[in-house]
Amino acid sequence: MRVVAALSGGVDSAVAMARAVRAGHDVTAVHLALARDPQRQRTGSRGCCSIEDSMDARRAAAKFDVPFYVWDLSEEFSEAVIDDFIAEYEAGRTPNPCLRCNERIKFAALLDRAMALGFDAVATGHYARIVSGPTGPELHRAVDEAKDQSYVLGVLTAAQVAHSMFPLGDSTKPEVRAEAAALGISVAAKPDSHDICFIPDGDTAGWLRRQVGEKPGDIVDAESGDILGQHRGTHTVTVGQRRGLGLDRARADQAPRYVVGVQPSSNTVFVGTAGLLSVRTIIGSKPSWAGPMPTEPVECLVQIRAHAPAVPAWATVLGAEVLVELADPLRSVAPGQSMVLYAGSRVIGQATIDATRP
Amino acid sequence: MTAYLDYAATAPMRPAAVEAWQELAGPALNPASLHRSGRRASMVLEDSREQIAGFLGVTPSEVVFTSGGTEANIIGMTGLFRRRERPRILVGATEHKVVLDTADTLGAEVTRIPVDSAGRIDPGLLAELLTDDVALVAIMAANNEVGTVNDLVGIAQVCAQAGVPWHCDAVQWPATQHLPAVPMDTLAISAHKVGGPVGVGALVVRRGLDLPIYSAGGTQEGGIRSGTVDVAGVAAFAAALTAIDYLAEVPRIAALRDDLQQRILAAIPDVIVNGVDADRLASHLHVTFPGCEGDALLMLLDAAGVEVSTGSACTVGIPQPSHVLLAMGAEPAAARGSIRFSLGWASTAADVDAAAAAIGSAVDRARLAGSVRMALR
Numbered sequence: 001m002r003v004v005a006a007l008s009g010g011v012d013s014a015v016a017m018a019r020a021v022r023a024g025h026d027v028t029a030v031h032l033a034l035a036r037d038p039q040r041q042r043t044g045s046r047g048c049c050s051i052e053d054s055m056d057a058r059r060a061a062a063k064f065d066v067p068f069y070v071w072d073l074s075e076e077f078s079e080a081v082i083d084d085f086i087a088e089y090e091a092g093r094t095p096n097p098c099l100r101c102n103e104r105i106k107f108a109a110l111l112d113r114a115m116a117l118g119f120d121a122v123a124t125g126h127y128a129r130i131v132s133g134p135t136g137p138e139l140h141r142a143v144d145e146a147k148d149q150s151y152v153l154g155v156l157t158a159a160q161v162a163h164s165m166f167p168l169g170d171s172t173k174p175e176v177r178a179e180a181a182a183l184g185i186s187v188a189a190k191p192d193s194h195d196i197c198f199i200p201d202g203d204t205a206g207w208l209r210r211q212v213g214e215k216p217g218d219i220v221d222a223e224s225g226d227i228l229g230q231h232r233g234t235h236t237v238t239v240g241q242r243r244g245l246g247l248d249r250a251r252a253d254q255a256p257r258y259v260v261g262v263q264p265s266s267n268t269v270f271v272g273t274a275g276l277l278s279v280r281t282i283i284g285s286k287p288s289w290a291g292p293m294p295t296e297p298v299e300c301l302v303q304i305r306a307h308a309p310a311v312p313a314w315a316t317v318l319g320a321e322v323l324v325e326l327a328d329p330l331r332s333v334a335p336g337q338s339m340v341l342y343a344g345s346r347v348i349g350q351a352t353i354d355a356t357r358p
Numbered sequence: 359m360t361a362y363l364d365y366a367a368t369a370p371m372r373p374a375a376v377e378a379w380q381e382l383a384g385p386a387l388n389p390a391s392l393h394r395s396g397r398r399a400s401m402v403l404e405d406s407r408e409q410i411a412g413f414l415g416v417t418p419s420e421v422v423f424t425s426g427g428t429e430a431n432i433i434g435m436t437g438l439f440r441r442r443e444r445p446r447i448l449v450g451a452t453e454h455k456v457v458l459d460t461a462d463t464l465g466a467e468v469t470r471i472p473v474d475s476a477g478r479i480d481p482g483l484l485a486e487l488l489t490d491d492v493a494l495v496a497i498m499a500a501n502n503e504v505g506t507v508n509d510l511v512g513i514a515q516v517c518a519q520a521g522v523p524w525h526c527d528a529v530q531w532p533a534t535q536h537l538p539a540v541p542m543d544t545l546a547i548s549a550h551k552v553g554g555p556v557g558v559g560a561l562v563v564r565r566g567l568d569l570p571i572y573s574a575g576g577t578q579e580g581g582i583r584s585g586t587v588d589v590a591g592v593a594a595f596a597a598a599l600t601a602i603d604y605l606a607e608v609p610r611i612a613a614l615r616d617d618l619q620q621r622i623l624a625a626i627p628d629v630i631v632n633g634v635d636a637d638r639l640a641s642h643l644h645v646t647f648p649g650c651e652g653d654a655l656l657m658l659l660d661a662a663g664v665e666v667s668t669g670s671a672c673t674v675g676i677p678q679p680s681h682v683l684l685a686m687g688a689e690p691a692a693a694r695g696s697i698r699f700s701l702g703w704a705s706t707a708a709d710v711d712a713a714a715a716a717i718g719s720a721v722d723r724a725r726l727a728g729s730v731r732m733a734l735r
Contacts, residue, residue: 069653069657117657
């Protein structure tokens, strides 16, 4: 197959590319320039798309005699991911930009362009597996549970899955690093990137403050209606948050208070005890399906955050919405996040968390 | 098998240049040393300087060797700017990035001289811009992207009349044109564009122009540019220049270029050939392909073994719209949807055949990808 290997400059995508080459595919490497004005060098393990990263990507491709190009998707990224990130926070939701990037850039803009240019698939260094199933290719968790990235890939449609390759899914991270070292890939020891790639210093709160400003408003007790303090903007807190609220006074029974919801229209943050955080039903919108859409209620596992465990639930598709009923209550379910539905290790699909019920 | 059509970026080394270089590679060659080995090196250096000066129609003391065309441009502009104590530099809008950036880094007030739709500068317009706060004018002999040639006589007249020195980037010129006997004050040329080695160039500094020291050190090259001169490289440069047979090579290159142009127009009638109505270097064919992204075309042609350039400035491989085309009045989409084919001394009909064969399907695919991109915006 003719494959575009998306190279970030990190070790995972480099080894993924090498595996695609070894498997006999006709590979072309592409580094996505997503930053409008990239830093010259990587700072620590945050950030991405620095010029140093693009040079690392170029070197990795050269090592395997793979043609290498840089595609500028910085404008698309800015609109589809960064602007969306800000808009979601302003609307009182907690977005996951990595999901948006996969949904709209890596497996959309990049994949569409690749296919228009005659390629068959995009290969990335994500830790996930594609397995042949009775209804077609299936997206599954990776073998390395700690590194599994099927959650952020949960937003892929069946068509996108059909044109994706994840060569690292059946390896552990240490195995991948060892392979990189054995192959002489110079970034074998490069630290992994984490946090949000377009916020290189990791200070999301500070970044949002600069983008959205401060919009002070009331922090209100969800049960009594008392005003307990001031917040600096509904975008500065997230559901389930306990620290940094600056409340005037503690409860008489000393029970901690958590953010249980925000209301951007009135610029109010609601707090309450742990009990109020507890959720048994989640309603999601804008679903996507990695395989056939379930037409009957389906018993599944649902994961409501990138680093949360998947828990048992029943999911029912109701038109454009998905109703998820949890076997046991969950806390800190934040609107705007994705809930990814699994059948065992297989990704069924996902929906954006809209509302929750106790 | 690859077809190389990117001579404007660099040319393969001529056999005479390779030979000259190989002969000298090895022994200790510092032309500044006073002993016999040094004198031998110095002799080779000065022989080469004489040859190159003769080729350019100047005297040997007017030739300063540099590390290439880029450095020659920087030294020429810097020297002229520093000797004048006037704040302004006029640069052509289509100058190479090194010239544009050097004007900025010198801290000068920079005025860009507009060009016509073929990329040429009108000497009359230049005359109007020559106010008495101008330290120097930087105008290239021929454009590296599109290949159009400036009115060198007209520009020289205007500058002489105003008493303002003219720095000329002539890097693209000597490959296919004899340099005219035109009084540019400083002139930059590059070895690897004519089939010499990378890493060597020359700056011509007219007699009487007292350029201040550019780089301090061992005071080589008349004190202007310090550093041990690459004697083998310079000898190879001289060999390359003297190997050029304009009478034999240029008509052949022009014929190949014209043939490629015709075949592209026949295959894809709605393309735009840039600069076709003006005087062009025989080597250049710059084409805008409507509906295509230049970088997609480049990639598709590369995959087909046809090596060309988008000719636009690249920052770490990210294509930018060509400032040259934008200055010529092109829309940004056109400025990003163009390819530069450039031929030279070793180009053959087979190269043209390969390019003509690959271009049709490459354009079809690139148009498909281009429409995808449009849909996303």
